[in-house]
Each structure stands twice: as structure tokens, then as C-alpha cells.
Amino acid sequence: MKYDWIFFDADETLFHFDAYQGMKLMFSRFGVDFSEQDYSAYQKVNLPLWVDYQDGRITADQLKHTRFESWAEKLETTTAALNSAFLTAMADICSLLPGAQELVESLKGKVNMGIITNGFTELQSIRLERTGMTDYFDHVIISEEVGVAKPDAEIFEYAHKLVGLPSKQRILMVGDNPHSDILGGLDFGIETCWLNSQEKATPAGINPHYQVKSLADLQALLLA
Template identity: 35%
Template structure:
């Protein structure tokens, strides 16, 4: 295997963020005493997700701050559904719940354990620094992870090359041709790898079509496919 530095996105790559998000959102509404039918609350969650995604895109483009995002997503969602709930309180409750609600993607621990025996594993995330570190600690991934690079600590977000400049300085050793990013986001993980000149693996369990400008070195449908794909890539590059 030619790679020695393995950079993993966290949410929806190693951790099932969608499952954690739904549970944390439900706990937040319960704590706030929100009233409504199951259908009403489901519709509120769907609206929240859409607003949250749009705000994260704005954050990654540098047009809003993370502090603004954390509260604004709730303010907009509550306003859209005519709910008189405290967005600031919702933000605090949600982040606290999210830190304690960890759902692993199948094969995540085994993959990190395998690759940490070959080289160095780092996590790269645009998430909130303290929350992400707590989630990693609760996930059993920590024993196999050498470092965690967050956009909050760096000051720049994926796919900005300055985020990757910051990331590789945390590694024990960085060689461009021996580094690979594994992530689910074409616009953040894979595009970031393209701009930084390193290999990338697109984790694509949904079998989505790539209609973006980002070009992964290869793609996998499950985390169990990553190591075989890395070995195949190494064999293909070996001299005859």
C-alpha cells in the first residue's frame, strides 16, 4: 500500500451524522417543551435540515460565521413554522445532545484500526471543535486517530487549501503522494483533495452520480471496500 497518511472526514463517513442529528433534534425539542403532532415535528426537522445545509455551505464559502450558523438555523426553522421557541437555547441543547449521540458507520472502527497499523490516521472536519472531539472520544475511534483537524481551530474550512495546509502540519510526516482523503462530500472533501494535489476516496453509499467538478481517485460504497481499493490502487501503480 503506497499511502501512509489517511485523512478521514467525520460526519457521514465515520459517524452516521444523519442518525445522530435526528435524535439530537428530537431531544432538543423535547427539552424546549415543543408541542405538535409527529408529522408537524417531522416537517420542522426537514425544514431545519434544509436551512442547516444552506448555512453550512455559506460558512464554507466564508460568508457567515460558525457562531451565527449555530443559532440562525434554529431561528429560521422556528420562524418558518410559527414557533415561539428560544433559538439560542435550542442551539446549546442541540450541541450538548449531539456530543453524546454517537452512531458509527459500519466498519469505521475496524478501518481506522487497520490503517493506523499501516500509517497515520487523522480526522478532518468542519464541525464544532469541542463537540467533534467529544464525539470521537465516545466513538471508540480515538485509540486509532493521531490528530483531529477542525475548521474552528484552523480558521478556514474545507475545501479551502489553507485548511489542508493546517492539517498536514499536525501529521507526523506528510508526503503528498502518500496522502489520501476519505470523505462523503464531493464539494468539500474531494474538491479539497483535488485543489491540494492529493488522492481521494469518495465514500458514496447512496450510489449518487457525480455531476460536480470534483474528481475522486476512486469511490467506494462501504467502508469495508476502502482497504481493498487502496491495495488495488497500489498494485496498479507498481512496476511490472
């Protein structure tokens, strides 16, 4: 095995993250029939917030508060209650991407594995538990706890120190987001693998060491 450590992103790298289905479930518990129009209105607010969060312009708390502000007013509840309800719903519908279980099973004992995610703390351990993935990962590094998000070098530095400063050539970052996962990893000086399941064009200036279409392809690559 070429690597001592492999770090994985969580959402859409190991786990399905179907926010629309999660929100439908969450809002049904508040007695609301949440439509696709509602979802696209929500995403108009939510997506730019994630960019601001990844670029360090807002905090995790600001993101969580702002994205649910208008719904909290409508439903006469708090943004904190809605966030919690959303993360609970996402945990209730969580499932692994095809090949995730087989991949980590095949790597266990051959390489150390961790997760570096910009997702929120409340969802991570419950999701690992429910999918039976807890024992595969030595560390789960969550931007909300570190105080900075990928692609900021600081979260990679934090992870690097946490695992005892192994040689950067022996670390691989795997993720689906070319900006936060791949550019973040490259800027920190570690090797990267872009999980590009939709076969998108590689963004200018981002050159992952590897590119795979599926986790099965990644498994074949790593164990070749």
C-alpha cells in the first residue's frame, strides 16, 4: 500500500446526502408538505452560504441560523430547532454510497483511515453508527469543531498533527468536491483522488493525482 493514511470526505463520498428527501421528511414532521419549489428557494439561500463558510467568511453557526431563518419565522420556531430536526431527518434516511462498505472493508488493516468533513457534528457519529462504519475510522475531523472548513489548510494541518505528522507523500485525500477536497488537499501538499461520479470536466487549475468514477474503481486503484 502506497499510503499510511487515507482521509475521506463524508457527504457524497461515503454517504448519500439527499438534502431534498431529508427536508421533505423533516418538514412533514412539522406538518408541512415541502415541495421542489420550496427546495429550490431554500437552495438559493443555502448554497451561497456554504461557499461563504468554506471560504471562511461566515461560521458554522451563522450558516445554520441563516439558512432556516425564513422557515423559523413561518413555523414560529427557532432556527436551532429546525437545524436539529433536519440533521435528525438526514440521519434517519442515511445510506452508504455503492461500494463504500466493500472499500473500507478491503482497506482495513492495510492503511489508517479518517474522515475530514465540512458537515455538522450532530450528524456524523450517529450516521457512522447506523451504517456500521464507526470502527473503520480512527479519526473523524469536523470543520464545526476545528473552527475552519476545507479547503482551508488549517483543517488539513489539524488532521496531520492529530495523526502524528506522517510524510505528506503517504497521505491521500479522497472527495467529490474539486474545490474543498481536492484543491484543499493539493494546497496542503498531500495526494488527492477526485471521486467524479458524474464525469464533470476538471475545473481549471485543479489537478488531482487520481480521478475515479466510483468507489469500486478507487478500491481497484488502491489495491492494484
